[in-house]
Amino acid sequence: MVNALDPQNINSFSEASVSVEIETEDMTLNIGPQHPSTHGVLRLVAKVDGEKVHDVKPVLGYMHRGYEKLAEVRTYPQITTLVNRIDWVAGFSNEIPFITGAERLMEIEVPERAKHIRLILTEMARISSHFVFNGAYALEVGALTPIFYAMEDRERVLDLIESVTGGRFHPNFNRIGGVKPAAGAGPTTKKDIQDLPAGFYRDTKVAMQKVIEAADQFQNLIGGNEVFKKRTKNVGVLTAETAEAFGVSGPILRASGVKSDLRTQTDYLPYDQFEYDIPVGENGDCYDRWDVRVKEMVESAKIVLQAIDSMPSGPLQAKVPKVIKVPKGRTYVRAENPKGEMGYYIVSDGGLGPYRLKVRTASFSNISILPNMLEGALLPDLIAIMGSLDFVLGDVDR
């Protein structure tokens, strides 16, 4: 046995005590599936060392509802009911690419008026989705008040959507060849052609003006807050190269400085008739992602105001056969949804329903970047970064 008090041994003992390093083990922290900030049932398995996050693994599938498979046993008109439940925050915009795809396969020319109504409602869905983001994101960085303002302002837009379609979240309003005769415009008889409800233009103008005011208010109250800036500036920086490599799309990609917007690049809706800006960020940090979305709300409101002024007259529906059969073929239609690029790959074998339907959703591709972005972040930043990606679990899992 070594005597510790023996002077000869002191040196070796003190050296030994110096060379011992404190070994810490990473703690595995299970964030979700039940957690206030995961927007539903996302689960993150995080390896944390104190507050520092070392490794994050997203676990998906808690909300898988099998819509792609379900679509194979439904007829085309029935499928709109399914698809507007994919991203429920912006239900209307999910229907557009699907219905456009079916129309392209059937070679139907949609009336201009129907296209304009679709466009107006899509932009309203974008505004309401961004309102939800605005409120929820402030909540995630700790400000409790903005969500109440955001929800109140969103309600005006949802009221408008409801007055046209009859539904707040799941409008199920698109028909192959046009849109459904609007709700609330009188009794449903075959001879009456129902249209937008009375006073819709006036109410929309008021509501859009309020949206522009609300965006301004958010810029001042949240964007101008020093604590909010401290929490979001230079946090979760995403470079344009990384974003493109991971297939990130929508406001997140634009916040990184890439001016990519499918509204101008494709022609699924007549966006080329209107003038609007595409807000682009500079640094690709959380603040830019927030900022781009607030600016987008204003641009959407401007598009709606222009569309109202230039609303063409005409029928709401093109002539379509009573039994809808889509000819054999395949098509891929993509659209700019509030969360990013959404695409439907429709394979038809000439039957009543699609042979195969593949949905490309924005949120799924967008959160694939989470492990990359969260490497080395702090735990509060994890929430801030995750929130800034603005995903919806229904959009991730389908």
Add this chain to the structure above:
Amino acid sequence: MTEVLIKVGFLAAVALNGAIIFTIMDVKGASWMQRRPGPLHVGLRGFIFPLAEILKFVQKEDIIPTEVDRPVFKWAPAYVMVSCVALFAVVPMSPTLVVADLELGVFFALAISSLGTIGVLTAGWSSANKYSLMGGLRAAGQLIAYELPLILAVVGVVIQAETMSLVGIVEKQIEWGVPFVVGGQIIGFLIFMVAATAEMMRVPFDMPIGESELTMGFMTEYSGIRFLIFYISEYMNMFILCAIASTLFLGGYHVPLLPTEWVNFYGPVVLLTKTAILGFILVAIRWSQPRFREDQLQNLAWKILIPASLVNILVTAVMKVGF
């Protein structure tokens, strides 16, 4: 013996009622700022809702998870509450209406206020929950970091008043004619309020609770009456720290120009009014600000508040000796 019992009863009654008044203020302030009509109209314009709140928590099941360290888990809320109530013992509501006018009143208050840290830390540790543990550790780090500026800010007042007794400090302010916040301790007051906000774990320093990150921090596993005790202690702490701040910096139970011989009558009203004004500022901050990050919080304490309070002490001492 009777006197002690009366004093303890007085203490508990004032502290508890102060907490309830602050709860009402917080909730009504929140609903006013958030345009929520509920708490402004329901139940006698929202004034009896704390009763409903308390009844709700009391009748709820007190769930104790199997893995927790049972005695520690059970006693942690009591620790927090006792430290809050004991703090009020030295706050004078008039020269005679004070439970204990200690020679070292300031020292006692600051020592007792750090006792609550133990309760929070043990609550987080014993809960057998990783979120609770992180919340508890954050709370411990935060309370230790902000204890320092809190004490250092008070040192300026002590130098100026030449006494550590809270009654003595108020008397000195009456003698000066103006409260210390006007009489040279404005920086000390600001530092004290920032540090006190961190001590109370209120927004923007509420990381130990941080509900968007840590669910409910160190309180995650608590339910029923034990959660209620934490909840009430939070407001009690807020009430008492505001009362101490108004005693130390705002002239306590006295306002200039009022006759000092009537101080026993208007003293409590004046003190509670000052406390409520400070409380309202905290309410306004809570519902309008986001939360700092843990490292930013520590930076603020160690790099800004502590040097600033040291400079404040230096300047106060020089002024005291020089003039």
